[in-house]
Amino acid sequence: MAVITKVEVQKHNDRRYSIYLDGEYSFGVGEDVLVKYSLLKGTELEESFVEEVLLAEEKAKAISVALRYLGYRMRSKKEVEDKLREKGYAEFTEAVMEYLEENRYLDDLEFAVCFARDKFGLNGFGKHRIRMELVKKGIDNRDIETAIEEVFDSESEKEAAKELAVKKLNGSYRNDSEENRYRKTSSYLYRKGYSSDIINAVLREVL
Incomplete structure (x- = not known):
């Protein structure tokens, strides 16, 4: 069993903390993980608990990657999943996607409508091209057709x-x-x- 001997704010990010066990640096965590697991000086930690904390920290990093990616523009679910795999967070994909959907960061239908509207209005794409692009982005056929119907009228x-x-x-x-x-x-x-x-x-x- 190890003991937390120091909790130190990191120099380049004051929302991250360095955790020292038995006098030596062991790992870093974000503020949310620090609070959730009550990582305070003097706390004794079982090895299994440390492993749980490290997994939670990796999940938190994966969520941060996804949120930064979504910060530039709307994304489809498939785009976010692909980005997580690209960044090495494949094992956390399911948990991250669940978090994003629960907190309404992802909506494939809304994405499809916005994408179709932009590509038609700004790029002059017709229905066939928009359908093809949305299929590549992992949007299901029902959402694609709903988006097409919303964006295009008869003329x-x-x-x-x-x-x-x-x-x-x-x-x-x-x-x-x-x-x-x-x-x-x-x-x-x-x-x-x-x-x-x-x-x-x-x-x-x-x-």
Whole structure:
């Protein structure tokens, strides 16, 4: 059994503490773990208890990694899981995801709607491209279709495709032959994620 002989605030992070056992540095913990496990000077610790504390500290670090990752922008569940594995916290993935969902940090449907709205509004992506991107991000089909229905109305996708086509035809494709203008514009709209029905309808109107 070891005894905590010193608890010291770390120099570069005043929310982390160095724990000394029997006069020697043993491990560091965050403030939450320190308080949860009552790591006070003079406390006697069983080896199994120390192992429990260290596991709790690793879980806390994994949660911090996830929260920092979520701090930049919204993420899908799969993106967060992949980040945790990348950072070496695979064994804590389930526990961290449970924490994030319980505290409403993750919502795949909300993510899908925001992603679809941004990609349509800012990048001009059509439904097919958005579906494909959301599948890559691990969003299930039901949430994908709900997001698509919320973002697109009956005419918005066609109007967006038409606007993109006109911009290309009046810009970089302006001096091409009629055949090349049709082919290039069709390929461009296809890459953007528009269906052949919409592409054909748009090109009939603008060419």
